[in-house]
Amino acid sequence: MILSLLLAALSAQAVSATPPAPASLPVTQAEIVATYPHDPRAFTEGLLIDRGTLYESTGREGQSDIRRVDLKTGRVVARVKLAPQLFGEGIVAWRNQLLSVTWHGGQGFKWSLPALKRIGAFSYTGEGWAMTDDGRNIILSDGTPVLRFLDPVTQKVVRRLTVTANGRPVEQLNELEYVDGQIYANIWMTPYIARIDPANGRVVGVIDVSPLIAKVALSDRDSVPNGIAYDRVAHRLYVTGKNWPSLFEIKRPR
Template identity: 40%
Template sequence: MENKIAIFLFLLFLASCGGDNGKNPDHGSDTLKVKPGIIFDQPTRMQPFAMGDSIDISIRVAIPDFTYDSVTVTFNQGKESQKLNGIKGRVKILTGNTGMQAVRVTLHTADTAFSETQVIVCYSDIKPEQYTYKILKKYKHNPDDYTQGLVYENGYIYEGTGQPRQSQLKKYRLETGDLIQSYKMPDEDFGEGIVLYKDFIYQLTWQSGVAYKYEKESFKVINRFVVQTEGWGITNYNDKLIMSDGSNILYVLTPESFDVVKRIEVYDNVGPVNNLNELEFIGGKIFANIYTTDFIVIIDPETGRVEGKINMEGLIKQCDNPKETDVLNGIAWMGEPGKILVTGKWWPNMFYVEYFK
């Protein structure tokens, strides 16, 4: 469903940007020209390619004997165009990110330009590096906590938990588990991911359509934001925030208003990477656990490409006397390269692990 909505919004955006058909470029006013009717034979709608591929373009013009001076191709409203020799040719995909891309073909006449757009999908052009792990240290974790978000800072763990009427924001000492502070969310909210940003904490909810902003020191709620999608994971991204909703889409948000300023479509070399859940920003990359799996993927937020994949298989079996355990969920960075703190929903332990090829 999320992908269908994303496709609809993308096509709606393209429609709103397609105002140059039949427009006089010299005088800036629409002319009463008969549109030629551009039909794509290649590429087909939503046809997959890899970033940087060269692709075949083939169009037809519905009006017989329609004359034009030249044909150009652009990607995503870009300024850099490539010329075709007639209505068929081969061009290089000029885009720096994965996901849906707009291919625009324009017929140029002496005083008018007519355009039509086709949507393709770009997969990653690299195969993710494969990583395994080893356990460096095991910590206690409250097995009653349905972990949704995990952050480490200066010896303390900030954790967001879920479940109806049990969702909380907590702060406790990593080494001892001693609870320092907690806030119980409203009963109607199912708590999700958390992030620390400056002197504040943000916490998502699953399906309530709201995100909370707290004072970091007091846990006092100081603002609420409307969220248009489900809330899953959230983390820092330079001076912005990044949120997941369980699809392959990451949303770049402004911390001040929670406005979406960018969407990142996450792909590896075989297709979209769905079920992105808990997030952590580490060394310029986004680490995301894939919900219901043992995998953590490493994403380049500038391109949407999955650059690495950490296989955490078997970690749950290292838990001490589990009463009831659920899936891997919870990634925190303690400042050391190549090492992360991980846990899961209702797990009795957290694990400090090193990941390596």
Template identity: 40%
Template sequence: MFRFKYFIVTCLGLLLASCASEKPQFSVKTSAKKSIAKLGETVKLSLNNPDGASINSITYSLDGKKVSESLSLKDVKLGKQDLIATVVSGNDTIVAESNLIVLSNKRPQLYTFEIINTYPHDPTSYTQGLEFYNGELYESTGQYGESKLRKVDYKTGEVLKNLDLNNGYFAEGLTILNDKIYQLTWKADTGIIYDVSTFEKLGIFRYNQSKEGWGLCNDGNSLYKSDGTEKIWTLNTTTLTEDNKIEAYTDKGKIGRLNELEWIEGKIYANIYENTGVAIINPNNGATEGVVDFTPLTAQISNYSSNDNVLNGIAYNPETQTVFVTGKRWDKLFEVKIIKK
């Protein structure tokens, strides 16, 4: 009797597997070579139907938005986008997933700079974030056991206010919006919120999609967060969840390891970790529209190391309309004017 029941169960399992395997298999095809296209191009979409199954309807979507078979890439985000075909075949609804990589259609403009002033900077500060607010400079410094939040007199280097973080935190970027300081930590899945005047801790927030915290900036309304990849997340200012994102791409490919961020006149300036270049990124689609080469500054830093004491720290002062840059454990803070080559 036991063997008979086992036989029946086995047959039923095989029957169900057979029925499941009878569903038609589809995949999405594009006219783009290797599924890589550029902004402004038109890509033809089609369905690969190897079984010749009957098709009732097909709906295509890119990055969660419905698109037509003739896909115009005029107003889309750059980067690796989810390309999905929802197919109704008989009584079945089947989802076929693929990807389309969208590149910029323009090469980044190259920029250089002019040094306006040079100021002292605390060489013990492992700078992770830098930002002006109401004419005053705030700084976040990293390393376990050394992480701090500071207000600094940028002209003298004097520390006006200091808060040491818990030894378990490795502090990263910061930004200030509506009298609140938002400071990231690296791998602790924790952002910290402070009162800008008192440095009193007001609360924390978690990273719901990204794994790490690197850089922060804001446009006066929304927060933007980097996570060490090519992604820049838009944070909901009420829930602080990562509700949206862009990916930084050029006409050749992605720019990864995005670190410290600064919002400057409608663009996101992003420090590239262990690189002397700063990317200028369109916040709407992720296109890298420019690159500032800060390599000449490293010759003026006595302890510069391309592996550790790297460029990191970008702050825009709207009162002077100039940019301030420094690095990890740099002894100088530079006030510069960005110039097209």
């Protein structure tokens, strides 16, 4: 791992700015614990585990849906489609609801859990990329370095957090997961998952999922890692990617 390349990937401004500062970010290579089947037609935009059950959302106009998935077999157990003009993005579970966002247009939806019946809608400004929650707020990414914290009931913004790595803003924050007091974020178009301190936005470490990318061996440039789910009860961490044939349990970094 060349740390200057890592920092360049983490910061879109690094290319034109001064060379990266001496790096102090610990990089953990992802270690596979288990491998499960994953629907290779799923253009994964959201992944989570709620009370032991895996939920996934997929993107692209005309192909976007939200699904309940059997983790061990990868079988889609239940599925609800979005309107064909919508590009589905992230999901978050809050109590007995699943909330979902879409890429453009600020349209969010609420679904019942576990049935996935549509029970409401909400709106937000700008783009929607991914969501997770810290037990108090919903956290929303939109491809910028700024994460928005939303009131889970009203979906109003209560706080904004700028994510930085060695003092530089981190662009392209995508799929999110709250793991043991840190926010994990796929960095779009990179093999990196940033581990973010929610108190100050600093990236405190990076998980490099290159070993998983090598395993799935896909040549499509859109088939990037995207999808992190954490079972908060069993303390298991799962990752996948867009159109990946596999979903991996990986070791939690210490």
